[in-house]
Amino acid sequence: MALTTEQRIRRAAIKLFADKGFHGTGIRDLAQAAKISSASLYHYMGTKEDLLADVMRECLARLLRAARGLTGEDPRDRLAGLVALHVLTHATQPAETRVVDHEVHVLSPTVRRRIVSLRDEYELLWTETISDGIRAGVFQDAEPVVTRLALLDMCNGVTRWYSPRGPLSLEQLATHYARLALRMLGGPENDFSFPVQRAREVVSTVWKRTL
Structure with a gap:
């Protein structure tokens, strides 16, 4: 079409x-x-800035909608799901996520506040998941804010090097990153039951409509 x-x-x-x-x-x-x-x-x-802000808003809204659909009781499963979702989105939508990750600083203050508010809403899900894990005793971390930032930055980097011709499938890559995240938070790297394929399905669903 x-x-x-x-x-x-x-x-x-x-x-x-x-x-x-x-x-x-x-x-x-x-x-x-x-x-x-x-x-x-x-x-x-409208203006070129309107176009940029609209691209960012759409990408963040989809990411937030997908992340909210992965909530669960166990913080380990929730973290694994968030990591898998972030990795899969950055691997399959590299242009959109690169724009969101690197161009927010060019926005005018009023527009930037609206976009950053959406990004903060998404990152709050990570903050709450890590905090819940620490309270439950399944995560051990003296600097959860720094760890959250490190995890997000690690996942963002997938856009720079991922290739479908690489040795790992997307599911294997997302699973490996989930294990790394759990290890960073002091938990056993295999201590989660979240099905990474579920994250792949969610990513496919929220990005199905042609941009």
Whole structure:
């Protein structure tokens, strides 16, 4: 099915913002990539910042929706699920997640606050999961804030090197990262029962609609 003009512009923006950055992407670049004239481009979008913020908002909203669907009683299973979800999303949607991870600083203060609020809402799920594990005695960590930041940064890095031609399947990669996370928090690396395939299904569902 042919893409609409709006979809072509969005796809072009995601690729260009991911590859060249927001400031490195001009209106003419967007128009050429979307195969429309620069004058016509403004009929389908607001400002370039509006387009960037919309891409970020959509990506974060999907990630948050998926993460909320993985909640469980055992903090170890919840953490394994969050890690698997984050790894799978960054491996399968590298352009979108690269834009979210690296371009938020270019937003104007008002717009940035709205995007950061969504990101904070997502990261709060990680904070609560780690805190619950510490209270339950299944995690041991004197610096949970630093550990959360380290885990997220570790998972974000998947966009830089993951290839489907690599030696590990996506499920194997996500499982390995979940084990690393549990080890970082002082728990046995195999001490979780979360099915990583479930995270893969959730990722596929929330990203099914063409961007």
